Amino acid sequence: MINKERHSHWIKNEAARLGFTACGISKAAFLEEEASHLEQWLSNNYHGEMRYMENHFDKRLDPSLLVPGSKSVISLMYNYFPHQHQDKESYQISKYAYGQDYHHVIKDKLKDLVKAMQLEMGSFHARVFTDSAPIMERAWARKSGLGWLGKHSLLISKKKGSFFFLAEIILDLELSYDTPFKTDHCGSCTKCIDACPTDAILPNNTIDGSKCISYFTIELKDAIPGQFKGQFDDWMFGCDICQDVCPWNRFSTPNKESDFDADERLLKYSKADWQDITKEVFNEIFKISAVKRTKFEGFKRNIEFLKK
Structure with missing residues (x-):
């Protein structure tokens, strides 16, 4: 077995030891197919007031602009499906936010993985990411063989569902690459589309972010448009509706990360x-x-909007 194959196998084993649900590796290259989709999405103003999405267009598509000389993208999944759930009669918070901020929890694990890799494989340059830079995480995860994009635009795994965080390591080390996930296992199912109360899920695996409940309750800093009153189904931070109704999430299992445990x-x-x-x-x-991203004032705004 040549080094790049042995190294890739070792990386996946070490990732599993650190608690990652899955790990795949793809060749670092310009995302040609995604470029036109991103341009169209922005031109349709589906990002609403999220103006930062217009920044660093090239960096989102070209990993070499994030890590010069990059050769590989390691994509990882980390389960966040909770053990216990909120009272269904109460206002709701998206499950990913039940515990500690995932950025810190996962980034620490990514750094530990890179350190272990450097001890095993020698010196190389790398950067770690988890929803923390202009990088198209779902595209890389699909290219790394971890799953397909559902109609709600989220990555779905046949074995794990979709309640997981995505993370990446971009590095200038050549590795053995996985086969991209090319099949779509959503079929004719439209449960996520039918369940979305604000009609944010569009054809061709596209989300109109400017209509998404998560956008309104997290990203939007201004007043929530009155036309959406009564359509939030009691979600005060984020929204899990499209994931909760997805048949593939019958395979979701509680996470093993104590940092994700919720306050009583x-x-x-x-x-x-x-x-x-x-x-x-x-x-x-x-x-x-x-x-805390919403700040107290934004959180209270959301609750006031939900009151009958």
Whole structure:
């Protein structure tokens, strides 16, 4: 077995040891197919007020602009499906935000993986990413053989569903590459499209981000448009509707990451509790959570919008 094959096998074993759900490797190259899709998506203003999506267009498509001389992209999955869930009668928070901010948890694991790789394989240049730079994570994951893009545009794994974070290591080391995932196992199913209350899921695996509940409750800084009143199904931060109805998520299993465990108050609070939440309690519950991205004022805005 030549080095690049042995190294690739070793990387996948080490990734599994660190808790990653899956690992695939693809050749670093310009994303030609995705370029026109991204351009069209932006020209249709599907990014709404997320103006940062217009920045670094070339970097999103060319890994060599992120890591000069890059040869490989390692794509990884990390399960976040929770053990316990919120009271269904209460306001809802997307499952990915139940515990500690995933950026910190996963980035630390990525850095540990790179250090172990350098001890095993010698010196190389690399950068690690988890939703933290202009990189098309789902495209690389598909190219690395980890799954396909569902109609809701999220990556789906036949064995794991879709409740997982994606992460990448771009490096200037040649490795053995996996076969891209080319089949689509959604078939004629339209459950995610039918369930989306704001009609944000469009044909051809496209999301109109400017209509997505996650966009309104996390990204939008202004007032939520009144025309969407009554359409949020009690989601106050993010939204899991399209994933909750997906048949492939019957294969989701609880994660093994203690840092993703939820504060008991998050699980048990009623609508009245959330409506009465103070800034101090907000900071306690979400001290190291992705929910802090909305700030207390944005969180209260979302709750007020949900009130009947």
